[in-house]
Amino acid sequence: MIVGIGSDLCNIERIQNSLDRFGDRFIQRVFTDTERNKAERRPFTRAGTYAKRFAAKEAFSKAVGTGFKAGVFMKDIGVANLPSGAPTLVLTGGAKARLDALTPAGHAVEVHLTMTDDHPWAQAFVILYARPL
Template sequence: MIYGIGTDICDIRRIRASLERHGERFAQKVLAEGEMAVWRRRSARWPERGVRYVATRFSAKEAFSKAVGMGMRMPMTWRHCEVVNLPSGQPSIVLHGELKQWFEAQGLRVHITMSDESEYAASFCVVEKKD
């Protein structure tokens, strides 16, 4: 049974401006520890790829927060929600801390998809109640 659906579109130019203005502090606010390592590697090789990485993660976390119906308030935080890629390349969400405990207590599971194109990153999230 569907618990919630969330979608988000993010202007990549806005993320680029935030990174230019605040540097790594902005990335640290939005990205979990594992995501920070990936962002640093991607940014070192191709800075634009790093910007897109932050934008897609920002969008995915916004979509997830909408699907669970709490927005960005506890236990939902940017850093407790991590977007990873499975070996197949499929995106997946890994939760940490209080958010993980809350999510598991509700008996929920999540499905996420992300895309980016020139100026925008978009995400769609479905959260379902396990049977």
Template sequence: MIQGIGLDIVELNRIARLDNRNAKFRERILSEMELRVYETLSGHRKTEYLAGRFAAKEAFSKARGTGIGADCNFLDIEVISEASGRPVLYFHDQPVQGFVTITHTQTVAAAQVVLMES
């Protein structure tokens, strides 16, 4: 049974502007493992990756019904891609029972999360 659904969309130029202004932005959003992946990317792909993770984490927090805050911050959530490219959610280092999808166009990134009851 579905426990929660979350959706988020973010403009790539907004994320690029925040990231270019200060590297601490990406450090507040991405886990250490996600940062390692981010550093292997180049150019526009870095912005797509960062924006996609930002949207996925926002969508997850909405699906939980908490939003981003003390009980659920960006670094509590991790989105790791399997070898196939399928993104998988982790919360407090534990796999999440549910699904996440991330997409982007030239101007926006979006993510949807569906949480399932355990």
């Protein structure tokens, strides 16, 4: 059963402006080490890479119904890749606690994430699917 759906559309130029204005302070506050490493290896699509991940964080916060409050922080939501290459979310802190609270007894939640970008837009969708154990 689906326990949450979230989507977000992010302007890549807005993220580029934040990178230009706040630099490392913005990056350190919002993104995980894994996300930073991926984006910094992509000099021609750096802002787009960050923007997709920013959108994924927003989409997750909508899927769990809190936004960025109730202990859910951006840095607690990290985009990583499965061995297949498919993107997924790695959750810690308040983000993980919120997802755990939404998980029905006797179920495990699978996080489905898709991201795309086409300048000047980046988009992400998150579906939280509870499957019986």
